[in-house]
Ligand code: FES
């Protein structure tokens with residue numbers, strides 16, 4: 001624009017941004033924002049058009065990827081579902097700083113009860129995963145009030161010995177070396193054979209007589225290395241698996257496992273199988289949604305689990321729980337599933353589901369790693385054709401099991417419960433379980449003086 005004198009007006013001639021920098025910058029920012037917004041909209045639109053145009057192909061691709069993933073997890077990469085002690089049963093302690101301390105305090109201040117049975121019953125206990133203990137491998141395991149060195153000889157046999165070397169006390173589970181069927185101490189290289197006898201000491205022609213370490217009866221089954229613990233020092237009174245159980249598993253494959261640390265007395269865990277009355281209150285809410293926990297009237301819409309069960313004592317170290325599961329919507333029952341849980345001694349339960357597609361086995365081991373600390377593992381097996389079903393059961397069963405853990409991690413032991421009619425099998429279970437304690441079983445009090453708790 002020209003001024004009256006014909007000159008160009010300074011204010012008009014300058015670019016707008018020179019006139020009022022604050023306002024102009026804001027305008028530019030808005031323009032840039034608008035530009036990117038429009039660009040994003042255009043990209044989104046193009047993407048949606050592309051998806052719409054190729055919807056069938058994309059759907060098939062997603063299904064294919066999911067299918068490949070499920071097959072891969074079922075056959076080649078077994079599921080491993082791990083939870084530590086503070087992870088389960090402490091939802092009432094809010095997340096945030098010092099939560100671990102608060103969980104530790106909750107465990108410390110909990111009343112454990114009175115007249116607790118001995119913490120280490122007699123029987124087989126799983127110490128290690130068979131697949132993790134390679135030939136020549138040695139691991140240190142603390143359980144049952146003992147420190148063990150578990151190793152696999154070059155002959156493929158798994159063995160278990162007292163961890164501490166009688167020479168100067170080195171822990172052979174930490175840095176020990178396997179030589180044939182022997183284990184060699186890392187400190188001064190003394191070597192102990194499969195019977196525990198010292199057979200070699202460096203720079204000595206032959207070791208003095210009578211030097212030995214304790215060897216423990218060891219067996220493998222259901223994917224684990226088991227040690228026989230007996231307070232009376234007896235040889236194993238039964239085997240980990242019966243010949244029929246071994247035979248049935250021929251050709252079955254490992255599908256994965258879960259692992260939990262639980263704070264409770266060992267007996268509480270198998271007792272769950274005889275506690276029929278807890279099934280509805282603890283296990284009826286759907287594994288698919290916990291919404292009905294807060295709004296029970298929704299149970300009929302989202303569905304819920306329903307159980308029928310019976311516990312029976314069988315011969316000697318065996319007991320059995322039979323279980324029928326339904327998923328219910330109102331009066332409609334679907335997904336019927338039959339299961340049998342065989343209890344083999346104090347720390348081993350074999351839960352066998354019979355599904356439409358074939359059997360699935362959950363082998364449960366409970367190992368006392370302290371007077372009130374249990375390591376609980378479910379190892380899952382199935383025939384090859386049922387691998388997908390077996391793998392899919394692992395998260396679902398783990399989720400159900402976590403509900404029991406919540407009870408165990410917060411309860412106290414009641415030596416004389418108030419039994420009502422529906423608790424008949426709990427009383428029978430305790431009578432059956434008492435066979436695993438013997439005269440020399442370490443009392444709860446004595447074990448507490450020298451715990452392996454952490
Ligand atoms: S401590 Fe084991 S050889 Fe010396």
Ligand SMILES: [Fe+2]
Nearest residue numbers: 272282283404
């Ligand atoms: Fe349960």
